[in-house]
Amino acid sequence: MKYFVKRIKNKALRAKYNLPTYEPKQLQQASKMLEIHSAWKGLEQIIPDIIERFNLNTDSCLEFGTEFCFSTVALSNYFDKVIGVDTFIGDDHSGIKQDHYESTSESVEKFNNIHLIQSTYQEYIKNNEDQHDLIHVDIIHDYKHTYQCGLWAATHSSCAIFHDTESFMEVRHAVYDIAKKTGKKVYNYPHHNGLGIIV
Numbered sequence: 001m002k003y004f005v006k007r008i009k010n011k012a013l014r015a016k017y018n019l020p021t022y023e024p025k026q027l028q029q030a031s032k033m034l035e036i037h038s039a040w041k042g043l044e045q046i047i048p049d050i051i052e053r054f055n056l057n058t059d060s061c062l063e064f065g066t067e068f069c070f071s072t073v074a075l076s077n078y079f080d081k082v083i084g085v086d087t088f089i090g091d092d093h094s095g096i097k098q099d100h101y102e103s104t105s106e107s108v109e110k111f112n113n114i115h116l117i118q119s120t121y122q123e124y125i126k127n128n129e130d131q132h133d134l135i136h137v138d139i140i141h142d143y144k145h146t147y148q149c150g151l152w153a154a155t156h157s158s159c160a161i162f163h164d165t166e167s168f169m170e171v172r173h174a175v176y177d178i179a180k181k182t183g184k185k186v187y188n189y190p191h192h193n194g195l196g197i198i199v
């Protein structure tokens with residue numbers, strides 16, 4: 001019963017925070033991938049299409065929320081440098097964990113274009129005016145943090161992408177509001193739990 005109520009509620013929220021669908025022209029397999037579980041799996045196939053469609057440079061990518069670096073490694077196929085920022089202690093949605101910064105750093109040692117930073121996004125963005133070609137936001141999936149981190153991301157990148165627009169309506173709501181606030185274009189790729197795209 002609870003499940004059906006949630007489904008109906010989410011359907012209404014999807015309609016309220018309506019985002020145009022992103023239709024990739026091509027799906028491409030990535031050669032460097034980690035063999036671990038991640039809800040992000042599959043999205044690596046549309047990154048080249050996003051780069052081409054929006055004419056993005058590929059010098060610098062920043063990611064907020066790396067966890068065990070599935071998406072970080074996927075992104076490292078396409079950008080000269082990928083900076084991954086995470087507390088490495090998890091959160092209420094992805095699960096609270098023992099500090100795994102050391103072990104995760106070791107697991108991506110061989111990818112020499114990945115640079116991991118143990119920090120909250122709040123500390124990282126303080127007085128930080130760096131610009132990046134792409135920023136990926138995949139932190140705790142509540143409205144407040146997705147909006148706060150995502151607004152900074154959208155104003156410090158050519159393109160900001162947000163995971164879980166289909167599975168967390170608060171993420172979708174934040175993406176919708178950030179696009180409105182910045183006046184940027186917004187799309188949603190509805191597969192693999194959803195990817196919001198702000199350009």
Ligand SMILES: C[S@@+](CC[C@H](N)C(=O)[O-])C[C@H]1O[C@@H](n2cnc3c(N)ncnc32)[C@H](O)[C@@H]1O
Pocket residue numbers: 038039040064065066067068069070071072085086087088089090091094119120121122138139140145
């Ligand atoms: C859903 S996981 C990221 C999954 C990863 N992108 C992947 O594809 O496998 C969310 C991550 O966000 C991190 N996180 C949550 N709140 C954060 C914050 N305020 N600052 C930095 N990282 C945060 C958590 O530690 C967790 O590792």
